[in-house]
Amino acid sequence: MENKVFICMGTSGISAGAEEVEKNFETELKRHKIIDNCLIVRTGDRGLFRDVLVDIETPKLGRITYEFVKPEDVANIVESHFVNGEPIKKFLAGDDYKQFFKSQMRIVLSNCGEIDPEDIDDYLANGGYEALKIAIAMTPREVVEEVTKSQLRGRGGAGFPTGKKWEFCYDVKSDEKYVICNADEGDPGAFMDRSILEGDPQAVIEGMIIAGYAIGANNGIVYCRAEYPLAISRLEIAIEQANERGYLGNNILKSKFSFNITIKKGAGAFVCGEETALIASIEGKRGSPKQRPPFPAKEGLWGKPTIINNVETLANIRHIMVKGADWYSSIGTDDSKGTKVFALAGKVKNTGLVEIPMGTTIRELIYGSGGGMVKKRIPFKAVQIGGPSGGCLPESQLDTPIEYESLNKTGAIMGSGGFVVMDEKTCMVDMARFFQSFTVEESCGKCIPCRVGLKRMLEVLEKITEGNGKAEHIDFLQTISSSIKDTALCALGNTAPNPTLTTLKYFMDEYKSHIEDKKCVANACVDLIEFVVIEENCTKCGRCFKVCPSGAIDWKKKEYAKINNDKCIKCKACIDACDFKAIK
């Protein structure tokens, strides 16, 4: 068909009303009798959050992107675009949209937002399953070597070389082996795996089949968070279609190789992202990690050799097979090859998923695709990279290239790609407290350093944010952090002190002002805020009055705002709304 309408319908698109937009397009296209010559493609999210993104492709106008499309705008758009042949300027994707995509290199995300994830033909038309054909024509050993040569490293967190992992498993002789796709994306602040599964599930499946062929496994399991219902349902559809077409099942592509994939839903435990805990969970047990070695590559699921790769890692495989390891390893830096997808969030102008070549600096990411800070008046303070295992980096570290070793040197880690930008309204001590409370909550309780040590750290951080901190607390945090790092059983515990350690390293002055002056410069720690208006700074704009949910603010035009402390519920809505630091 010569006309096409692409509608981004991932979780965020749908929450913004994409389903209704799609329905209206159908009605309007019918009304104008264009529907028979127009294909509506329901894609996953493209990465940028622009409420509903719609692309319209016509022979006359080419492909044009509209952003912030509301259901009620559809009638106008269809009439103007299709009938009159004129795009509506008001909805055209603007400079922010262009900037967001300009410096990206989309390999893993190349299909996201472009194809219909529920239609295997769309995937096939975009080079789908070419990689599998190439792989099956090679020997398993050659496939392992190709992946090793590409120097792809695991995208789930630790960055272990994927080819090495496959090789270990390849070398073990066993009647049964397993490939597990780790889609238990529990890291708060990361959502690339969800978007890949929602936007291009076949790519992950193809990666798993190739992995199975390489190591000699016939069974694959996708372990996916139950919080991702849309991803799970699209995966189910994709697996069914791959089965129908003979890419899964017995004698794949007429070879002797057979492979099946099942889905296991996680039940809500962060620690299950850890390999051995994930295996325990699939076996129906509590997700407690085990001592390694033996590594899962030797003794994994049901005691059989198992490789566990993350979603993004597997989505890279098909590109490596088609374009070759040399091509892949030509992207990036010495120790980090290829691209990495980051979930850009927090106080940046453009939030969403960004795929950049390794070696891009943190600054380039924030001020390039991110478009800089959301509010010009409130400057950058820190960026949190790598989630609960990562760290908070200040302005002085922004020129660090994004690659495994360089990030490790700063105290943060690549992690799974969480990238949360914070401005001066975020308190770094509170941030450390936040992550520590997360890891305390998610600790499985098996080993003492993690179960008890993290809890002690949290108690001290709570004291500091409540204004009861003492000078000796800083030493305590440093000592206990290093013992936890050295002695915890698994990666969750080993890395859990990182957010605290990095904030201590780069933001010591904030700890000191909490402890010595009982002040939170960011105005984030509720117990240290007085909730009074500083008249010198107040511009009488009334914004605080408008956002206050409890009616605690008195304000009239041209008058200073005043906070009534009896009614105030200390929710900080006024502080968040005020751009002039007029409430302390």
Added chain:
Amino acid sequence: MEVNPADIKKEIEKYQKKEGILIPLLQDIQDRYGYVPEQSIEIISEELSIFPVDIYGILTFYAQFYTTPRGEHTIKVCQGTACHVMGGKEILDYTEDKLGISERETTKDGKFSLERVACLGCCGMAPVLVVDDDFYGNLSLQEIDELIKKY
């Protein structure tokens, strides 16, 4: 809630193998009843020859399982990093205040259950709250009042 043992047995029979089925089985039972009733635990224990303590071990380890009835609607407030930076804690506190319950509790009229979740994976729309399967992003506190009225 009255549990029909035959229903539980039917759920178990759906699985051909008995290995590793405990978590999906409990998920099925929770889908059916909205929570995992005590009576069902006894039946599973007998059918699969697992000690009840091991079943409780699973139920209490994973955040998703409930052993008490749930409200008509479940509100999940995201407490991920991005939501935290954008005011997710305030959203949770305020919702607790409005509903008069704490997280993991259900309102007296049985209408709402409230939960915190670590990350819903839509950080670009922070702060985020989910009612049943409907996502609400870029929330303000006032919008919560409207949301609660809507259901």
